[in-house]
Amino acid sequence: MSRSRVPAIVTVAVLAFFWIPVVLLIVNSFNTARFSGSWEGFTLDWYRRLFGAREIWLALRNTMIIAAAATLTSTILGTTAALALHRFHGSRVQRTHYLLVYTPLIIPEILMGMSLLLFFVAIGLQLGLFTIFLAHVTFCLSYVAMVVLGRLQDFDWSVIEAAQDLGASWRQTAAKVLLPMLAPGIASGALLAFTLSIDDFVISFFVAGPGSTTLPIRIYSMIKHGSPPLINALSTLLLVVTFTTVWLSQRLLEDRS
Amino acid sequence: MTGGKARREWAVTLPSFAWLVALFVIPSLIVLAIAFRPATPSGGIGAGWTLETLRSLGNPNYPAILWRTVWLAVATTAVCLALGVPTSYALARAPKRWRNLLLLLVIVPFWTSFLVRIFAWRTLLHPEGPLKRALVAVGLAAPDSQLLYNSGAILLVLVYTELPFAILPLYAAAEKFDFRLIEAARDLGASSWRAFRSVFLPGIGRGIVTATLVTLIPALGSYVVPDLVGGPSSEMIGNKIAQRTFTDRNLPHAAALSALLALAVLAPTLIALAANRRKESP
Numbered sequence: 001m002s003r004s005r006v007p008a009i010v011t012v013a014v015l016a017f018f019w020i021p022v023v024l025l026i027v028n029s030f031n032t033a034r035f036s037g038s039w040e041g042f043t044l045d046w047y048r049r050l051f052g053a054r055e056i057w058l059a060l061r062n063t064m065i066i067a068a069a070a071t072l073t074s075t076i077l078g079t080t081a082a083l084a085l086h087r088f089h090g091s092r093v094q095r096t097h098y099l100l101v102y103t104p105l106i107i108p109e110i111l112m113g114m115s116l117l118l119f120f121v122a123i124g125l126q127l128g129l130f131t132i133f134l135a136h137v138t139f140c141l142s143y144v145a146m147v148v149l150g151r152l153q154d155f156d157w158s159v160i161e162a163a164q165d166l167g168a169s170w171r172q173t174a175a176k177v178l179l180p181m182l183a184p185g186i187a188s189g190a191l192l193a194f195t196l197s198i199d200d201f202v203i204s205f206f207v208a209g210p211g212s213t214t215l216p217i218r219i220y221s222m223i224k225h226g227s228p229p230l231i232n233a234l235s236t237l238l239l240v241v242t243f244t245t246v247w248l249s250q251r252l253l254e255d256r257s
Numbered sequence: 258m259t260g261g262k263a264r265r266e267w268a269v270t271l272p273s274f275a276w277l278v279a280l281f282v283i284p285s286l287i288v289l290a291i292a293f294r295p296a297t298p299s300g301g302i303g304a305g306w307t308l309e310t311l312r313s314l315g316n317p318n319y320p321a322i323l324w325r326t327v328w329l330a331v332a333t334t335a336v337c338l339a340l341g342v343p344t345s346y347a348l349a350r351a352p353k354r355w356r357n358l359l360l361l362l363v364i365v366p367f368w369t370s371f372l373v374r375i376f377a378w379r380t381l382l383h384p385e386g387p388l389k390r391a392l393v394a395v396g397l398a399a400p401d402s403q404l405l406y407n408s409g410a411i412l413l414v415l416v417y418t419e420l421p422f423a424i425l426p427l428y429a430a431a432e433k434f435d436f437r438l439i440e441a442a443r444d445l446g447a448s449s450w451r452a453f454r455s456v457f458l459p460g461i462g463r464g465i466v467t468a469t470l471v472t473l474i475p476a477l478g479s480y481v482v483p484d485l486v487g488g489p490s491s492e493m494i495g496n497k498i499a500q501r502t503f504t505d506r507n508l509p510h511a512a513a514l515s516a517l518l519a520l521a522v523l524a525p526t527l528i529a530l531a532a533n534r535r536k537e538s539p
Contacts, residue, residue, distance in 0.1 A: 004449045004450070004453075006343060007343040007344070007346045007347035007350070008347050010340060010343040010344055010347070011343065011344045011347040011348065011359070013340075014340050014344050014363075014420070014424075015359075015362050015363070017417070017420075018362075018363065018366045018367075018417075018420075018421075019362075019366055020381075021366075021374065021377035021378055021380075021381055021417070022366045022369060022374075022377065024377060024380065024381060024387070025369075025373065025376075025377045025380070028380065038387075038390075076272070077272050077273045077276055078273070080269045080270075080272050080273060081269075081270075081272075081273035081274075083269050084266065084269040084270040084273070087266075087269070088266045088270070091266065093266065093267075093270060093274075094266075094270070097270055097273070097274055100273075100274065100277040100278070100281065100282070101273065101277065103281070104277070104281055106470070106474060106522075106526060107474075107478075107519070107522060108474060108475055108477060108478020108479075108495075108518065108522060109475075109478065109480075110478045110479075110480045110495045110498055110499070110515075110518070111288075111478060111515055111518060111519055111522075112281075114288065114498060114502065114511060114512070114515045115281075115284035115285050115287065115288045115515070116280065116284050117502065118284065118287050118288055118291055118508060118512060119280070119283060119284035119287050121301075121302070121508065122287055122291070122302070134280060135280075137276070137280075138276070138277070138280045138281055141273060141276065141277070145273065170265070199370055199371055201371060201372055201481060202480060202481060206502070216370060216371075216372055219370065219372045219373065219376075220372055220481075223372065223375075223376050223379070223485060224485075228376070228380065231373065231376055234373075235369055235370065235373040235376075235377075238369065238370060238373070239368060239369050242368040242369075243365070243368065246368070
């Protein structure tokens with residue numbers, strides 16, 4: 001009885017499809033040719049120019065400020081949301097609460113960007129870093145809540161009961177038992193929030209104002225108005241950074257367990 | 258004690274609840290309200306109420322754009338499922354030590370920024386780019402043909418950006434599938450295609466529903482992909498929303514289009530929820 005080869009062939013084709021553009025991008029970041037049509041020799045010039053491009057570093061700084069602030073805020077709000085959803089599961093308030101947390105995950109980004117823009121215009125809030133921060137917290141919150149909620153669902157609640165039987169107050173239980181046990185879940189939620197915030201283009205583009213250009217917005221305008229080799233170099237660097245971060249965090253997790 | 262419990266419940270509920278009411282519910286209602294407001298020439302929102310904006314959606318341009326948006330999103334979803342189902346099958350059947358590596362190979366290309374991935378395709382499809390040269394060299398494309406700035410390019414890049422999000426839920430379902438059922442079907446004389454269709458596909462039903470939703474919804478609302486690889490004659494509804502917002506500065510118009518998109522997204526979501534509910538209670 002022979003097994004069909006079709007799934008294996010499709011898988012190989014899909015992997016090639018995924019990797020070819022990425023490999024091409026990395027190769028082209030070392031290519032002398034400006035329009036990447038053919039290989040015209042090795043150069044590090046694009047990287048050198050990248051380090052001299054001040055507007056890119058300014059955009060990176062904005063991105064980092066927003067990502068740090070949005071990660072902190074959305075991690076706190078997302079964690080309390082998950083605790084509420086889990087602890088008071090089934091109550092009428094929580095059913096509405098769940099709908100509120102869940103819906104932002106499924107609506108297209110452009111709708112969220114559009115509605116926040118109209119909201120900020122309607123209340124007369126100046127568009128800038130602060131409005132991008134508000135927008136990022138709004139979508140990151142739901143992702144953090146879902147990750148933490150997932151952790152809570154396979155959580156041993158008898159430990160909490162034991163702490164309370166031994167006379168710990170609700171506050172003490174939360175600080176000394178609940179939070180330390182939840183820490184890995186909260187950390188992965190925060191990491192997800194940080195990644196989403198750094199990579200977000202559509203929502204940021206709608207609620208950005210003058211002087212609040214983030215890195216994705218800068219990359220977008222570079223794509224629209226030229227300087228392709230700089231983008232190749234920048235993306236190669238970003239890929240290296242992401243790869244190292246993920247690899248390091250994996251190593252740390254492995255060492256712990 | 259019930260008073261204390263209710264107070265504790267609100268203490269942990271209120272922060273996220275209030276945030277989402279203020280920055281998600283109210284903005285969404287504002288979109289609906291602004292669709293009925295007149296636009297001012299200076300790009301603001303006028304006073305009073307009007308049905309003018311809704312009436313202008315009848316403009317013959319819009320049905321065409323809406324139709325193109327729907328068919329591109331449906332086609333993207335169909336291609337993602339057609340490629341994702343066999344891939345998830347192969348991944349789930351691969352030896353354990355290979356599985357994590359293969360999964361990593363699926364995920365790593367998507368660690369690059371979303372914009373950068375689209376940019377890579379712009380380079381590939383560029384008139385001077387490698388793909389065009391290769392196609393011309395083997396005689397598959399005419400030298401003056403255009404690979405970029407049309408609906409085909411949008412479909413290709415949408416599939417590229419959405420496919421991993423389809424593969425992951427499909428793989429999660431396939432990994433839990435009991436492959437002995439397929440052996441059993443084969444022993445009973447089913448062809449491998451028959452076993453795949455009548456045993457494997459129903460077995461990963463929930464994964465298929467999730468994969469459909471996570472590709473269809475972002476595809477319906479996509480804006481960056483048609484903006485960067487599409488042309489003026491292949492606009493999607495997302496482009497129109499952005500154009501009305503940034504170029505024409507007609508916010509009521511953009512709001513009405515957003516409401517239309519929200520309706521287009523709501524329909525498949527409700528159908529999927531109903532389908533999953535029926536699966537839960539057979």
